[in-house]
Amino acid sequence: MSRIEGVLKALKEQGRKALIPYITAGDPHPDQTVSLMHALVSAGADIIELGVPFSDPMADGPVIQLACERALKHGTSLRQVMAMVKEFRKTDPDTPVVLMGYLNPMEAMGYEAFADAAADAGVDGVLTVDLPPEEADQVAPLFADRHLDPIFLLAPTTTDDRIKAISEHSSGYVYYVSIKGVTGSATIDVDEVAKKVAHVHELTALPVGVGFGIRDAETAAAVGRVSDGVIVGSVLVDTIARHQTDPDALRNALTDLLHPMREALDSLAH
Amino acid sequence: MSVKLTEEMLKALPDARGHFGAFGGRFVSETLMDSLMTLEKEYLRLKEDPEFQATFDSDLADYVGRPSPLYFAERLTREAGGAQIWLKREDLNHTGAHKVNNTIGQALLASFLGKKRIIAETGAGQHGVATATVCARLGLECHVFMGAEDVKRQSLNVYRMKLLGATVHAVQSGTKTLKDAMNDAMRDWVANVDDTFYIIGTVAGPHPYPLLVRDFQSVIGREIRKQAMEKVGKLPDALVACVGGGSNAIGMFYPFLADESVELYGVEAGGLGIETGQHAAPLCAGRPGVLHGNRTYLMEDENGQIAGTHSVSAGLDYPGVGPEHAWLKDIGRANYVSVTDDEALDGFRKLTRVEGIMPALETAHAVAYGVKLASTMDKDQMLVINISGRGDKDIHTIAQLDGIEI
Numbered sequence: 001m002s003r004i005e006g007v008l009k010a011l012k013e014q015g016r017k018a019l020i021p022y023i024t025a026g027d028p029h030p031d032q033t034v035s036l037m038h039a040l041v042s043a044g045a046d047i048i049e050l051g052v053p054f055s056d057p058m059a060d061g062p063v064i065q066l067a068c069e070r071a072l073k074h075g076t077s078l079r080q081v082m083a084m085v086k087e088f089r090k091t092d093p094d095t096p097v098v099l100m101g102y103l104n105p106m107e108a109m110g111y112e113a114f115a116d117a118a119a120d121a122g123v124d125g126v127l128t129v130d131l132p133p134e135e136a137d138q139v140a141p142l143f144a145d146r147h148l149d150p151i152f153l154l155a156p157t158t159t160d161d162r163i164k165a166i167s168e169h170s171s172g173y174v175y176y177v178s179i180k181g182v183t184g185s186a187t188i189d190v191d192e193v194a195k196k197v198a199h200v201h202e203l204t205a206l207p208v209g210v211g212f213g214i215r216d217a218e219t220a221a222a223v224g225r226v227s228d229g230v231i232v233g234s235v236l237v238d239t240i241a242r243h244q245t246d247p248d249a250l251r252n253a254l255t256d257l258l259h260p261m262r263e264a265l266d267s268l269a270h
Numbered sequence: 271m272s273v274k275l276t277e278e279m280l281k282a283l284p285d286a287r288g289h290f291g292a293f294g295g296r297f298v299s300e301t302l303m304d305s306l307m308t309l310e311k312e313y314l315r316l317k318e319d320p321e322f323q324a325t326f327d328s329d330l331a332d333y334v335g336r337p338s339p340l341y342f343a344e345r346l347t348r349e350a351g352g353a354q355i356w357l358k359r360e361d362l363n364h365t366g367a368h369k370v371n372n373t374i375g376q377a378l379l380a381s382f383l384g385k386k387r388i389i390a391e392t393g394a395g396q397h398g399v400a401t402a403t404v405c406a407r408l409g410l411e412c413h414v415f416m417g418a419e420d421v422k423r424q425s426l427n428v429y430r431m432k433l434l435g436a437t438v439h440a441v442q443s444g445t446k447t448l449k450d451a452m453n454d455a456m457r458d459w460v461a462n463v464d465d466t467f468y469i470i471g472t473v474a475g476p477h478p479y480p481l482l483v484r485d486f487q488s489v490i491g492r493e494i495r496k497q498a499m500e501k502v503g504k505l506p507d508a509l510v511a512c513v514g515g516g517s518n519a520i521g522m523f524y525p526f527l528a529d530e531s532v533e534l535y536g537v538e539a540g541g542l543g544i545e546t547g548q549h550a551a552p553l554c555a556g557r558p559g560v561l562h563g564n565r566t567y568l569m570e571d572e573n574g575q576i577a578g579t580h581s582v583s584a585g586l587d588y589p590g591v592g593p594e595h596a597w598l599k600d601i602g603r604a605n606y607v608s609v610t611d612d613e614a615l616d617g618f619r620k621l622t623r624v625e626g627i628m629p630a631l632e633t634a635h636a637v638a639y640g641v642k643l644a645s646t647m648d649k650d651q652m653l654v655i656n657i658s659g660r661g662d663k664d665i666h667t668i669a670q671l672d673g674i675e676i
């Protein structure tokens with residue numbers, strides 16, 4: 001059983017929902033990423049989605065675009081991101097880490113070298129925004145051999161046939177994108193999301209995480225009620241942007257954001 | 271290692287996943303997949319639909335003014351002192367460039383699909399103008415994304431788009447040029463996918479765009495074939511076109527791919543010189559990667575981050591190139607070369623002074639290389655340069671380089 005599967009299974013048995021924060025590696029500075037990852041775990045994270053910065057993040061709104069720019073200004077490379085995960089793993093052997101990014105940095109490194117380095121660093125899953133399963137035939141066996149969970153997106157526009165096909169290519173969880181839009185752009189219609197996620201559950205046995213547009217404890221709880229986990233990104237990255245120069249204040253601010261979400265999610269567990 | 275291409279082989283490309291050999295494909299976020307699959311299905315149907323094709327053909331004839339002339343450049347030929355130089359006059363199209371062939375086709379597709387809102391990216395502004403033009407004609411809402419840097423460089427075209435009723439969005443992210451405009455167009459599309467049709471301006475992007483843009487632009491090459499047979503009685507020996515994303519080049523080359531005797535030359539922007547790194551020549555100096563929905567040659571750093579580009583011409587200032595060109599390069603069917611900013615400017619001046627034709631700065635790259643190439647060829651050979659657009663939009667840039675305020 002992969003680390004991701006294990007965590008999600010344990011949560012399910014407890015009737016709890018996963019809290020999955022996203023931050024961009026190297027933002028605001030590569031030196032801070034590992035300590036921010038630990039801070040996320042202390043604040044209640046079950047799984048961490050660690051963004052790999054890319055020069056042209058087409059599926060992201062301005063908040064994460066700017067995070068990529070900050071990280072790249074300090075030269076954050078995919079190899080460095082691996083080193084960060086390795087460092088994190090030294091003191092946290094339990095929290096799954098999912099790399100989230102775009103295909104080109106992976107392709108530039110070479111898929112096999114990437115898969116080797118990811119497995120060696122202790123990465124658990126890989127979510128490549130611009131890699132639909134149709135184009136994943138090169139990476140799929142490399143990931144499978146190294147027990148890396150390929151995590152794919154489902155969108156409001158995804159047809160039933162595709163939901164089934166994509167789920168067959170996925171392991172760990174599937175990521176339901178709650179809105180039509182880029183990250184950080186719109187507020188979600190919770191009723192609409194609830195309907196869609198219930199439908200996704202009918203088509204796959206995999207856990208379903210929901211992301212895009214979750215900004216506070218209230219939306220986290222509303223979405224947690226219908227899914228297996230919530231992914232929180234832009235609001236955290238925005239907080240990082242506002243506390244770039246003060247690492248202590250930043251850790252506190254992230255904790256202040258995540259704590260209420262954790263509590264709201266856990267209050268569902270009855 | 272050139273491969274002899276047959277009509278059969280060409281018909282099979284791109285394959286069902288949109289691949290040209292190792293290139294092309296559909297690398298986009300999930301939200302867009304359904305739209306792209308619908309577009310592919312509808313396009314493949316309409317491609318065979320006589321009513322769609324008849325409308326496209328009559329629009330090209332009566333609205334664009336096709337066929338565009340194939341003109342014998344007698345003085346330029348004499349100056350070059352080699353092969354006969356012929357010019358394919360896409361600059362005479364309505365709106366002044368080849369771009370309109372494609373926007374007519376895609377706007378027609380949008381109408382058949384019932385989409386009322388159009389978005390487009392633009393570099394030089396020619397594609398933006400061509401899109402705004404067809405939107406005005408069809409009464410469609412039009413949004414054009416343009417890098418803030420290009421908005422400055424191509425102010426004439428920005429104003430033309432506004433006059434045509436389009437909203438121009440100056441893109442402030444990244445390098446503020448064409449690639450960033452394309453990023454923002456994609457972001458808009460993801461958010462408005464239900465009612466919006468994205469008219470991509472070149473043979474790049476996810477499948478089926480490289481296919482359908484190539485098909486719409488292939489009218490250029492088909493006309494050259496016919497005109498060359500009528501005027502000279504044989505096929506040309508060499509074809510020369512500039513390559514930004516590669517739409518005017520593929521439109522010119524495609525109908526000749528199976529004709530081994532026809533040499534193909536795509537001219538990329540050498541900027542300040544390939545050796546300086548300040549250029550926009552991914553086929554000459556890049557390597558394969560994935561950007562904007564397809565696998566192709568890219569300019570990138572060793573970590574896979576897309577590199578900044580430089581060209582005096584906004585329309586060539588792009589770090590990628592259409593996947594079919596990447597394939598043609600790898601199989602050795604087409605040659606890809608580059609000329610520098612300075613050479614292109616010389617080409618601009620030469621064509622202006624010797625033939626009374628002011629080319630766009632993009633086109634001037636093809637002119638510069640074409641003249642050089644012609645001089646190495648025999649007098650009984652025939653070379654065609656694709657004059658992809660006219661130069662009015664670049665007059666400010668040229669004047670500035672001449673130190674003149676206009």
Ligand SMILES: Cc1ncc(COP(=O)(O)O)c(C=O)c1O
Pocket residue numbers: 367368393394395396397471472473512513514515516517518519584585586630632633658659660
């Ligand atoms: C006149 C002209 N030629 C060429 C290009 C380059 O595009 P492509 O390579 O797709 O033909 C442009 C782009 O703006 C253009 O305006």
